Amino acid sequence: MNVQTRIRRWPWVAIVLAITVAFVLSMVSPKDDVQGELVRIMYIHVPAAWLAYVAFFVTFLGSLTYLLTKNLKWDRIAAASAEIGVFFTGLTLALGMIWGKSTWGVWWTWDARLTLTAIMFFVYLGYLALRRTTDDPISRASRASVLGVLGAVQIPIVHFSVVWWRTLHQPPSLVRPDGPAIQESLMLVALIVGVLAFTVVYVSAMVKRIELIHLEDRRIEIEHSIDRPVAGDSVVVPELGAKT
Amino acid sequence: MTTGFWHQVEAVVHRDLLRERRRGDVLWVTIPFGALALLLVPLAIGTDASMLRDIGVGMYWVIVMLFGVLVAVGKASRETLPQQDASSLLGLDPAAGFVGRTMSSAILLLAFEAVVGVVAVGLYNIEIIGVGWLVLTLFIVAIGLALLGTLTAGIVNSTSTGIALVPLLVAPLSVPLLLGATQSYDGLRYGNAIISWVSMMMAVVIVVSMIGVLTARPLQES
Numbered sequence: 283m284n285v286q287t288r289i290r291r292w293p294w295v296a297i298v299l300a301i302t303v304a305f306v307l308s309m310v311s312p313k314d315d316v317q318g319e320l321v322r323i324m325y326i327h328v329p330a331a332w333l334a335y336v337a338f339f340v341t342f343l344g345s346l347t348y349l350l351t352k353n354l355k356w357d358r359i360a361a362a363s364a365e366i367g368v369f370f371t372g373l374t375l376a377l378g379m380i381w382g383k384s385t386w387g388v389w390w391t392w393d394a395r396l397t398l399t400a401i402m403f404f405v406y407l408g409y410l411a412l413r414r415t416t417d418d419p420i421s422r423a424s425r426a427s428v429l430g431v432l433g434a435v436q437i438p439i440v441h442f443s444v445v446w447w448r449t450l451h452q453p454p455s456l457v458r459p460d461g462p463a464i465q466e467s468l469m470l471v472a473l474i475v476g477v478l479a480f481t482v483v484y485v486s487a488m489v490k491r492i493e494l495i496h497l498e499d500r501r502i503e504i505e506h507s508i509d510r511p512v513a514g515d516s517v518v519v520p521e522l523g524a525k526t
Numbered sequence: 527m528t529t530g531f532w533h534q535v536e537a538v539v540h541r542d543l544l545r546e547r548r549r550g551d552v553l554w555v556t557i558p559f560g561a562l563a564l565l566l567v568p569l570a571i572g573t574d575a576s577m578l579r580d581i582g583v584g585m586y587w588v589i590v591m592l593f594g595v596l597v598a599v600g601k602a603s604r605e606t607l608p609q610q611d612a613s614s615l616l617g618l619d620p621a622a623g624f625v626g627r628t629m630s631s632a633i634l635l636l637a638f639e640a641v642v643g644v645v646a647v648g649l650y651n652i653e654i655i656g657v658g659w660l661v662l663t664l665f666i667v668a669i670g671l672a673l674l675g676t677l678t679a680g681i682v683n684s685t686s687t688g689i690a691l692v693p694l695l696v697a698p699l700s701v702p703l704l705l706g707a708t709q710s711y712d713g714l715r716y717g718n719a720i721i722s723w724v725s726m727m728m729a730v731v732i733v734v735s736m737i738g739v740l741t742a743r744p745l746q747e748s
Contacts, residue, residue, distance in 0.1 A: 349744060404698040411691060412682065424748035425681045428741045432677070432699065435733055439702065 293486030300479035304329075307472040314469075323381045325472055329480035331374040331399075337367030337484065338406065338437055345430025348423055354499070357423035360430050362491035364409050366484055371403045394443040395451035402436045409433055419499045531622050538618070538626025543633065551600045552634045560593040560638060561645040568649070575651060582650030583711045589646075590639055590667065591704050595696045597634050598675020599689050610683075610746070620742035624676060628738065631672035639664050656714040659724070663710050666727045670703045671696075673734040680738075680745045702730045 304325065314321035344360030347353075378396065379389045390396065409429050416422045444451055529537075546552055567585055568578055605627075613623060643664075646652055654660065678695040706727035713720035 349741065398701070401698045401701050404694070408691070408695045408698065411694060415682065415691065421748040424744045428677070428681055428737065428745060429695065431741075432734065432737055435699075435702075435730070 293489055296482050297486050300482040304472070304476045304479035307468075307475050311468045311472040312466060317385065320381065320384050321469075323377055325476045327374060327377040327381060328473060329476040330370045330377065332477055333480045333484050334367050334370040334374055334402075335437055335441060336481075337363045337370060338402070338434065340488075341367060341406075341409070341430045342434035342437070345427035348427045349431070354419055354423055357419070357427060358492050358495045358499075359488070360427065361413060361495055362488050364406050364430070365491060366487050368403065368406050368410060370480075370484075371399065371406070375399060375403060393451050394447040395440070398436070398440045398443050402433075402440050405433045405436055417502050419502065531619060534619055534622035535626040535629065538623055539630045539633070542627060542630035546630075546634060552597055552638060556593055556596050556600070557638055557641050559596075560589050560642045563589050563593070564642065564645055564649055578650045579652065582646055582652040584708050585650065586643065586646040586652070587667075587704055587707045589642060590635075590707075591671065591697065591700050592693075593638065593642075594635050594668075594671040594700075595675060595693045597631055597638065598672070598679050598696060599692045605679075605683070614746065620746040621739045623746075624680065624738050624742040627679075628669070628672045628676045628735075631675055632668045635668040635672055636664065639668060653715070655711070659710060659714060659720060662724065663707050663727070666724070666731060667703050667707050670727060670731045670734065671700060673731060673738055674699050677734060677738045677741075680742070683745075703727055706730075 308322055308325035311322075311325075313319050340363040341360045344356045344358075344363060348356035348360065375396075378399075382391065382396075383389050409426060412429055413422055413426050416425070564585065571577075571581075614620075647654065674696050675692070678692050678699075679689070681695070682689060682691045706723045710720040710723045712718075713723060
């Protein structure tokens with residue numbers, strides 16, 4: 283196996299390793315006194331939500347940097363991160379609904395955190411829809427970057443919604459002024475390892491997706507630069523004195 | 527066009543309002559449609575007077591948000607690519623163009639809010655409390671929606687999907703305005719402080735106007 287193949291495979295190896303460790307830890311961690319086995323959803327729900335914030339923040343940074351530098355590399359980073367962020371937000375919402383049905387008795391409740399997360403999901407779906415409206419990488423990057431910066435306004439509102447409003451959703455589990463809300467050390471370790479594993483998944487997916495977007499841009503560039511036959515090419519100019 | 531920034535803004539506002547006076551899209555289409563929507567809601571959910579009074583303000587703001595997008599969409603569809611090129615060749619500062627288009631949209635949205643507001647008060651028997659705060663909220667929402675509409679219309683301009691994408695982009699981004707407006711009214715109704723809600727709406731207006739002015743040139747060049 284040559285070095286290039288090894289480098290290409292490292293994201294997959296890292297993903298499998300990280301997810302395996304996180305899965306084992308989440309299974310061996312104790313069940314909750316109140317929620318029982320259901321608490322294990324937390325080991326996917328919380329890391330997915332956390333990575334969604336990270337992904338959209340990276341989209342904001344990539345978009346802002348593109349607007350300042352006009353380097354398409356930053357737009358590709360923003361785009362890749364938004365796609366992964368939308369996936370993680372969708373996962374967060376779906377798992378949250380399953381968790382909600384079991385604990386609150388309803389799939390959906392008009393809670394500030396839930397509703398604002400769903401709205402953030404639609405903002406970034408709009409971002410992805412906007413990117414599909416034009417093939418020109420520069421035009422696409424300029425338009426999407428403005429929306430990438432604008433959309434970031436939602437991130438702190440979603441995160442702090444559980445602090446600003448009285449909500450059914452619990453306050454932050456890990457990042458709190460008075461320390462993590464989880465007292466059981468193995469549960470806390472499992473959750474932190476879960477966040478790290480999802481971060482590995484995020485970084486690996488980013489590397490692959492950026493590479494893919496770069497290749498897509500190259501394909502479009504090549505398609506546009508090929509010396510294509512134009513109308514009238516098939517018409518041969520008659521030569522003077524030629525025998526018919 | 528070698529005049530100063532505010533003269534250019536004034537020219538754009540004048541042009542947009544003149545265009546609206548000639549076509550009457552907001553006056554003859556959007557406003558009646560908004561009023562009709564307010565009339566249709568009770569037919570679908572019931573005509574209990576106390577319930578309608580309770581939900582009236584919320585319904586009013588939802589109609590303002592959704593139909594406010596139509597004002598922005600209408601303006602975006604009227605600005606053709608040759609017209610934009612002509613404005614650029616005349617030396618129109620893109621930031622002045624953005625501010626001018628936003629101001630004209632805000633004026634039209636204020637007119638929409640006023641007429642539909644009268645209809646909502648009449649149909650839903652809404653209690654008017656804190657006139658000063660109410661007027662301030664109407665102004666902030668009109669400016670905020672106009673900013674979001676103008677900015678997103680600029681983003682999608684001359685793309686393949688074009689203006690069809692504007693509602694999907696504006697509606698979720700206008701949620702802080704919707705929350706601020708409805709919660710302000712509830713605050714006034716129950717005697718709570720509303721300064722935090724007004725501040726949130728003001729923050730949205732400031733952030734979006736900064737983004738709009740700073741990105742006007744790159745968007746035009748794209």
